[in-house]
Amino acid sequence: MNYPAIISVSKLSNWVTRIKDSSFNGRWQEVLSLHNDLNKSGVQLTQPSLFHLIIKACSATSSTHGKTLHASVIKLGVDSCTSIGNSIMDFYSKAGLMDSACSFFHGMKIRDSVSWNILISGHISRGDFDRGVSSFIQARATGFEPNVSSLVLVIQTVHKLGMLDEGQKLHGYMIKTGFLSISSVQNSVLCMYANLEMEYAQKLFDEMSNRDVIAWSVMISGYVKSDKAHVALGIFREMMLSNFRREVDGQTVVSALKACANLKDHIAGRTLHGFILHKGFDNDLFIGNSLIDMYAKWNDLDSVLQAWKDMPIRNSVSWNSFLSGLVCNGKHSEAINLFSSMQKSEIEPDAVTLVNLLQVCKHLADPCICKCIHTVVLRKNHELNELIINTLIDVYAKCQLISFAQKMFDSMKIRDTVSWSTMIAAFTNCGLPKEAIEVFNEMIQAQEKPNAVTILNLIEACSYYSELKIPKSVHGIAIRLGLATETIVGTAILDMYSSYGDIMTSKKAFHQIINKNVISFSAMITACGMNGLPRDALCLLTEMKTCGIQPNSITLLSVLSACSHGGLINEGLSLFQTLIKSQEVKPSLEHYSCLVDLLSRGGKLDLAMELVDQLAKGANVGASAWGALLSGCRTSCTGNDDIREKVVERVLEFEPNNSSGYMLASNTYAARGLWAAAARFRAMVKDRQVKVVAGYSMVHVNNASCKFIAGDRNQFLLKEIHDIVDELHRCMKMENIQVN
Known part of the structure; x- marks a missing residue:
């Protein structure tokens, strides 16, 4: 009579053993299959420890069978067991059913640290950071301690939310509880500070007795992100001199390469490239992309190409980095060719690719290319990407297709x-x-x-x-x-x-x-020079130095121009000599051209000619200096005929297709009353088919500016202009009658 019952007990024992064995080895699908067979056999499961294993299997396999198990647990009255309750909570949490997990948590009669950790981790994993931090604070208030994984999650959440004050409280809590001695926790706190406040990160880093490669990497990366690349590079050098030289990993090298790129430190960058080759890191895709980015920022396209060729594998970032380097260095046709190669390699263009190509379009101002890229944007479903749409608006405007730009703008939902x-x-x-x-x-x-x-x-x-x-x-x-x-x-x-x-x-x-900086001072100096206040311009230069702001090349040009237009020849020469001797500014050809203009306007044509001759020995003087000298010949009352002839010849030699040189030469001879020579240069413009840029006037009519070009026969506002002229004539006649 009792034999079947003995068989049932034997079968149950066998099933229990197999379920435990499968669970121990992580064969969760097999655990669920055995439980299913157990249910079909009619044998009822009553051991609480097995419920824990089966619910864990449901969590691991995302099986909905966990809800049925929850009902069985309630039916058997074992839901009050904390370990089973934690397993049910974990199932709901991992299934994304946080409302059910929270409801079960609040219904638990006895909670332990595991219960709180599941709740905290569940909220954070689902992206509900505020509730995750709030649950952590409640757990601490009730005396429960988090585990290491939950604590690391909370630290990461605090730095994502930018909660520096809460992060400092966490830091204090971890010092008090001893969690800070754990390496993973310590590095998480360091990473949090590196993202929120580098000063606190540096203090913690200095206090760390057991630093690992992660801590070094966090500090280097943190300073790079904080625009303190020189400090980042200093820490990397310190690391290389320490016992961690052999443990340097790819992530640390990438951060160091970014620091070299931002600082434009060619020596450190090339030395680091050699270290990369020595360590065998050249096969690392991220390092290869960083090398391309570094050399591109240095405008070293030869090294970019070499780094590109050395890469065994490439991804879209590699192509985009190379493409961006070409665009930034003005190699627009090469950028288009690279994009063609990218398409042949079946690399799909992403948003970064399209923005780079649109920058090429903006430079070329080619409507056809712009429209072609626009079609790619639509085909790749990037029409909702704000960066791309804004760039398209800008490019269409540069191509003078304002109607297209406005249409794009009007279509934007946000x-x-x-x-x-x-x-x-x-x-x-x-x-x-x-x-x-x-x-x-x-x-x-x-x-x-x-x-x-x-x-x-x-x-x-x-x-x-x-x-x-x-x-x-x-x-x-x-x-x-x-x-x-x-x-x-x-x-x-x-x-x-x-x-x-x-x-x-x-x-x-x-x-x-x-x-105020050097740009604002230079702009104000230029303003004074343009408006006939050269003395004020010189005073501003003195004030600028008093404020501790060093003049740059643009400042020197602005002051020289002010002196030139204001007739302060000696002051301009003295200033130029002072700045050059003090090596505050390294003079360029543009500065010397401005100095020639200064001398020419002051009637010192012999000195100006001597300066130009000296410059010609060392470099190509260019048209600007000769043009300034020719302008001086026109305005000087004591012009030297030999100098004038030589200068005219040089100006036309350098810019044979520029009408301004011919007009200036003609005006120079006209100023001397040499009308035949003046007419000859004007005739040369027609004979050589040089395009003349016509002068124009801006007139304010009906609250709008109208441009009137010399020689334009357009009938636009012609009647209104005649009316204005007639009115002026009438007023002048009336004034003349009153005077007489």
């Missing part, structure tokens, strides 16, 4: 500040300032806050207006947004007023700039 600023720049580039300002007004109505780039684009649009009403409005907007005090915006504003001849307001804009 517009940010970059999108609005790009469209404003597009209209400005196409000579449509009114439309640019209308877009800005729409931007304000859409409650999108303008940034510095937006204001700079508006200032550019102001250059089309012949009166200061619109520019002053833009200045007011910049002041209200708090941008007028920024260096780049303030400099653009002072330059804008300078171009209108309003030097007083230009000076006010300059004084509003909080952090």
Whole structure:
């Protein structure tokens, strides 16, 4: 009578043994299969330890059978067992059913540290970082300790959320509990600080008695990301001199290469390249891509090509890095050829590829190529990529296809500040300032806050207006947004007023700039020079040095130009000699050309000619110096005929297809009353079919600027102009009658 029961017990024992064995060896699918066979046999499972194993198998295989097991656990009344409850929670968490996991957790009569760790890890793994950190804080309040894996997850979450204060509290907690002695925890805290505050990371790194290669790599990478590449390179050198030289890995090398690239440290970069070859890292794809990026930033395309050839395998990043290097170095035709090779290699272009190609289009201003790339954008479903769309708008504007640019802008569902600023720049580039300002007004109505780039684009649009009403409005907007005090915006504003001849307001804009730099000082010096205030320009140079700002090559050009136009010949020569002797600025051919202009305008043609002859011995002087000398011949009352003849010959030799040289030569002879010679040079323009750039005037009509080109027979506004001229004549006659 009892024999079948004995058989059932025997079978159950066999099943239990097999389930435990399969579980121990990680054969989770086999565990579920055995449990299924057990159910079919009619033998009921009652051992709590087996429930734990089977639920774990459900978690590992993402099987929905866990819900059925949960019901069985409740039916058998073993759901109060904490270990089984933790297994059920873990199942729901890994299945992505966090609401069910939380509900079960809150219903548990007894919770342990494992329960809390499952809850914390579940929230963080599902991307609910706030609830994960909140659960961790609750666990600490109830006295439960996290395990190492949960603690590392919380640290990573804190640095993702940028919660520096909470991170410091965590740090203190780990010191108190002894968790900080664990290497993985210590490195996680170091990584958190490296992403939030490098000063704290450095302090922790200095306190670490047992550093591993990960700690060194975190510090090097952290300083590179913080734009302190020189510090990163110093730490890498320290690592190479330590016992960790042999443990340097690919990630550390990649960070060091980025530091070399940012610093443009050719010696360190090439030395590191040699170390890479010595260690056999040249087969590492990431290192190969970093080498290409480094040499591209150095404009060393030969080394880029060699690094490219040395790569055994390449991915899309490799192609994009090479392509970007060609684009940045102005090798646009080579970039297009590389893209063709990329297509032949069946490498799919991504967003980075397309943006690089669009930069080529912007330079070439070729509408056909732009439209072809646009079709690729549509085919690859990149039409929602904001970077690509913004670049397309910019490129269409550069190709003078403003209607296409506007269509792209109108099709955007979500517009940010970059999108609005790009469209404003597009209209400005196409000579449509009114439309640019209308877009800005729409931007304000859409409650999108303008940034510095937006204001700079508006200032550019102001250059089309012949009166200061619109520019002053833009200045007011910049002041209200708090941008007028920024260096780049303030400099653009002072330059804008300078171009209108309003030097007083230009000076006010300059004084509003909080952090003046060499660019803002140079712009103000140029403004003074353009508006006949050479003495003020020299005073600004003195003030600049007093502020501890060293002049650069542009500053020297600005001062020399101011002295030249203001007739301060001796001051200009003295300044040039002082800066050259002090080696503050290394003079270029452009500086010497400006010095020739200074001497020529001052009537010192013999000295100017002597300087040009000396320059010609060492280098190709170029047309600018000869042109300045010729201009001096035209204005000088004591011109030397031999010098004039030689200079005219040189100017036409250097720029035979430039009409300005012929016109200047003609005017030079005309100033001497040599009308036959003057007419001869004008005839040469026609004989040699040199294209003449006509002069034009900007006139403000009906709140818009109109350009009137010399010799243009266009009937645009012809009647209005005649009416204005007739009115002027009438007023002049009336004035003449009153005087008489």
